[in-house]
Every structure is written in structure tokens, then in C-alpha cells.
Amino acid sequence: MHKILITGGNFINKGAQSMLFCLVDSLKTKYPESEIVMIDLFPTLKVEDKDKYNFRIVNMHIRTVLRMAFPVIKLIVKPKPISNPEKEIKSHFATADLILDISGYGVSSHNQSPLWTYATLFPVKLARKKNIPFVFLPQSIGPFDFKGWKKLVIWPLVKKYLSYPKAIFIREPECRVYTDKIRKEGVIDSFDLVLQSPKINLNHIYCEDQQDLKANEVNHKSVIVVPNKQLTKLKTKQEVVVLFSGLINELLQNGEQVAIVRHSNDDKTLCDEIYREVDHSDVQLVNRDLSPYEIQQIFDDSKAVVTARYHGLIHALKLSKPCLVIGWANKYKHVMKSFHMDEYQFDIRNIDESKMKASLMQLVQNEEEISTLITNKLKEIKATDIFNYIR
Template sequence: MQKIIITGGNFINKGAQSMLFCLVDSLKKNFPGANIVMIDLFPTLTDEDKEKYDFQVVNMHIRTVLRMAFPFIKLVVKPKPISNDESEIKKHFKTADLILDISGYGVSSHNQSPLWTYATLFPVMLAKRSLVPFVFLPQSIGPFDFKGWKKLVIWPLVKKYLKYAKVIFIREPECRKYVEKVRKDEIVDSFDLVLQSPKIELKNIYKDLPKQKDKELRIKKDSVVVIPNKQLTKLKSSEEVIAIFKDLILDLLSRGEEVAIVRHSSDDKQLCDSIYREVSHQKLQLVNEDLSPYDIQQVLESSKVVVAARYHGLIHALKLEKPCLVIGWANKYSHVMKSFGLSNYQFDISQANIDGIIDTQHRLIENKDQITKQIAQKLQEVNTVDIYKYFA
């Protein structure tokens, strides 16, 4: 294996970044000597930033996708300066031996722009053009309830390019019924990439090991860590979401618990600030800076339990054997919580009432020792999976 391309990851969302780092680490262990190239569809890194990493980062902005897919657009759409040259990007795809996608949630008709589905499929188009094997690593796929022009334009592309993939790993069993509308073979159930990966060796990620953040990341030992999610405001108003977290945090503080709000994604900065201001309590801690996956792990290691509204906040916490209460909405939360026997500690934001959340949080803290053992037992089972045998 000479060159392996990774698509679907980015450095904005910490879940996506965690999947990227886990994959790079595992690829270096399974395919030593391979040239690993990450194609970033949400480019934020400068050339200087890229030099920190021991794998190649190539920026491919969504404008670049459109310019490469529809050459006539070049007449009216200029490339983003941060994006790498289009000829360089094409060369990477043509010379790859394998392309791996870690989009997490890219091919779907639900709650997202069709442009993102198209952008997720575009690397498959390039792979097919050069007959390079393509694999969708564990992620949510579907549903495919396209309507109107999307059914005429996007759905045929979904069928064509999902068929081309060598293997499709699905994180939730529900996804199987969607993917089987397109293909019947090589659909593999799998837990999240981060959850089933061993501890990352940082020397496989960075050219020079980064300095560990210390003072600013210290939260009080045995704190309840709260990880908000801006996406909740698509299902309830911002005021309602803030009120839920405010009431939950105030109850915890009134019971003598140490509480820390921790940001898990760049998108959540404003929400974290708003909740912190609304609570306005001198004992409430706030970690609202851009953290690496390693930094997040460092913070969560000091926690007693975690209230997770971000999917990979949940995954990070479970990986550290931390009892979790989930405030979410999507099937991906339900599947993980059910798999770990924690369904009674999950709430759908669209139906949740604060009294039920608070009562459940009390039970989580009371039963944390038993739940920790339960999580540890399940992790032993999860960690026996080897997805790399499918494309070695």
C-alpha cells in the first residue's frame, strides 16, 4: 500500500478530528511506510499549520469541488486561496491505492443540504474514474427520502456511487435498510471508529509532540462535565435549549456537585458562553477554547459523569469508562446507549422535560460505580473488532 487518501475528516469538529487521528494512527500501524494524505473539505489550516502533522493535509474547499465537477463554473467562481491547486488534488486521487471516507454523516436526505451529500460522493466519483478502491468507514448513512429535483438529481448519484464502494461500514443497524436499497453485499455493522480504536500514539500524528496544555484545562476532580451542542437549536429554540442546560446545571450546583461546561466543537462556542452567562454561578467552570482530541481526553479524565449532547463527546466519555447522560435526537445516540445498556439515561431533545432529565441525572450519579463497570465490560467486546482486515 503506497498511498492512502482519507476524505470526510476536518479540523473544525472534534469528532471528525478524533476519527481522523484514530485512523491515521491505525493506518501507520497496519500499513507502515504508506503515504497518508488527508483531503480537507472544510479547510482551516495554513501551510504552516499543516507542517505540524506527520501526514499530508490537502485543502479542497467546496468551491474546488464545484469547479472540478463542473468546469464551466470556473468562469464565474474563483478558487478559495486556502484550497490547494486543482491539478494537485486530481493527481492525488489518480495515484492513490485506497481511499477511506470518515464523513460520519454525509450521504443522506435528512436535515442537511444536498450539496454536502454531493461533496461526500465527489471523492467516490474521482475514485471510480481512476478505478481506486473506496471504503466508507463507520458512519451513519441514509435515509434517502429525496423529493422533487433532489430525487431526480441526487438519488441517482447516491445509487451509482454507493454501489462502487468496496465496503460500507454502518454505525447503526437502522442504516442497513437504507443501504440495502442500493446494494446487498459488503455492508458491515461496526461501532464508531474512535470507540473501537486503541489509544493513539501521538508520534504517529505529529512531527514534534505538542506541548500539553495544563493550567487552563484543569477542571476540579470528579466534576460533572456538560457538553452542549448547537445542533439542538434546530429542534428547539435557543432560549429553550439554554434553559434546559441552565436548570440542569443549577440543580447540580445546588447539590454540591462541581460542574464544568466543555466545548467539543467550534460551532458551540456561542452556546457555551450563553449557558455560562445564564447560570452565572461562581463555582461553574468553563472550558471554551479550541481543544484537540487529546486535550478533550485530558479534561474528561477528571470527570465523574458526563452530560453529552455531542455524539463524539459521548464516544470520548465512554472510551474513558465515564457514565453518561445524553441529550440528543438522532438514532446514532440511541444505538450507542442501547448497546451499552444505558437507554434509560438518554433523552430526545424534542420530547424531553427538565424534571425527567434532572431525576435521571441524580440516578446516574448514584449508580456511577455500577455503570462504570458495565461500560468497561462492553468496551472489551467492542475492542475485539478489526475493520482493517476488510481492505488489507
């Protein structure tokens, strides 16, 4: 039996969950005898929560990363109770045959603490020490514009550990500008893992059958709206609330039904505030912790999706749903351009609201034509299989 470790996934963000489930499903389909172990760097699951999944979940809290990386820290930093024992974690890394990372956006100088970049690189360090093959599955890499002490400390680690993996799959061509500073070989263009994957066999994910969504939770042919708290780092929260409520009111005035759907735990408060701002009987709010399967059900019955979450976009496209995107990063632009939907992608930093509202109504009115275009592109994407490389 082979042991395959998965790093970079978590249960906080639905995009991360979706990538995890797609990967587990594909691995169990192709390598049914292998042991699949997910190492969770952002642990939220207790023992009883882990038991419902049909693969092993090992919690490795950031404190554990620091304690394992710098033993002297053990004198002042106690392990987090939710984390698995360090001896057990070391054993999994020591006995792994392959490690696959699905961080999504882990190695970067942009908009994140260097601690998280180091946490993403730490499994590579352990793999390198034991000479275990390591692959970064499709994600955004870079930029590496480190300044001050970060340039002296973090940048050398990035260069060292990004040189080790057998392959780095990048989701956007712009990432190659950054990886070229480190390596030219083994950097492969690829679409998001969720977009490439077939329909998931839930028996590969859960130990028991999953119940369907409650009947009529979201009205048939609603336009789904997916906010993102991260937008409030670029605009004030009130500006973001007004922006979304304006789009929703535009839809309502044109006779559309709308559902505000939470895609990440971080977005709970923002969803509530947008719902209160609109205050209309034709707007539904789904603000509970949905599984990726439940999100898929909601999207599958929708007319179109307005999303500020990257994997909200990916989930919608996977189901051939027309999308209007409010984002800022290259990952949004690249996907929308690849699907010939540039005119429906808007940068939060310089939005023309009247143009965006007009584009939204055009999107809804041309729903069937756009859906066909998306379906044709999906066939092209799924013609290649990322797991051919891994095998």
C-alpha cells in the same frame, strides 16, 4: 510505498478530528511505509498550521469540487485561496492505492444541503473513474427521502456512487433500511471508529511533542457538560439554554462541580450563554479550541459527562465515563442501547425535564457501577478489528 487517501474528515468538529487522528494512528501502526494524505473538504488550516501534523493535508474547498466536477463553472467561479491547486488534488486521486472515507454523516437527505451530499460522493466519483478501492468507514448513512428536483438529480447520484465502494460500514442497524435500496452486499455493522481504536500514539499525529493541559484547568471529578448548537434547530436557543442551566443547577444543589466544555467550534456562543445563565462560582467554562487529546484529558479526570454531541458521548464511553445524552438521531439511541444505558438517553423533541434530572442524579450516584458496565462492553467491542477487513 502505498498511498492511502482519507476523505470526509476536517478540523472544525472535534468528532471529525478524533476519527481522523484514530485512523491516521492505526494506518501508521499497521502500514508504516505508506503515505497518508488527508483531503479536507472543509479546509481551515493554512500552510503553517498543516506543518505541525505528521501526515499530509490537502485542502479541497467546495468551490474546487464544483470546478473539478463541472469545468464550465471555472468561467464564473474562482478557486478559493485556501484550497490546494486542482492539478495537485487530481494527482493524489490518480496515484492513490486506497481511499477511506470518515464523513460520519455525509450521504443523507436529512438536515443538510444537497451540496454536501454531493461533496461526499465526489471522491467516490474520482475513485470509480480510476478504479481505486474505496471504503466508507463507520458512519451514519441515509435517510434518502429526497423530494422534487433532489429526487431527480441527487438520488440517482447516490444510487450510482454508493454502489461502487468495496464496503460501507454502518454505525446504526437502521442505516441498512436505506442501504438495502441500493445494495445488500458489503454493508457491515460496526461501532464508531473512535470507540474501536486503542490509545493514540501522538507521534503518529504531530511532528513535535504535545504539551499537557494546564494544571487544574478543570477541577478533579467534575461533571462535564457538552452543549450542541444543532439542538437550536429543534428548540429555541433560549429553551436550550434553560434546559442545560437547569441540569447544571440540579448538579450544583447536590454538591457537584461542573465544567462546560466546548466540543465544536459551532458551540462557542451557546456555551457562553449557558455559563452566563448559571452564573455560579462552582461552574467552570472551557471555551477554547481544544484538541481531541485535550478533551480526552478533561474527560478522563471527570466523574460523568452530560453531552449533546455524538463524539462527546463516544469520547466519554471510550474512557468508561457514565453519560447522560440529549440528542435526537438514531446514532445516539443505538450507542446508548448497546451499552445498556437507554434510561440516560433523552430526545430533545419531547423531554420530560423532571425525569431527566432524576436520571442525572442516579447516573452520578451510581458512577462506579455504570463505569464497570461500560468497561466490559468496550472489551467486547475492541475484540474485533475493522482493519482486518481493510488489510
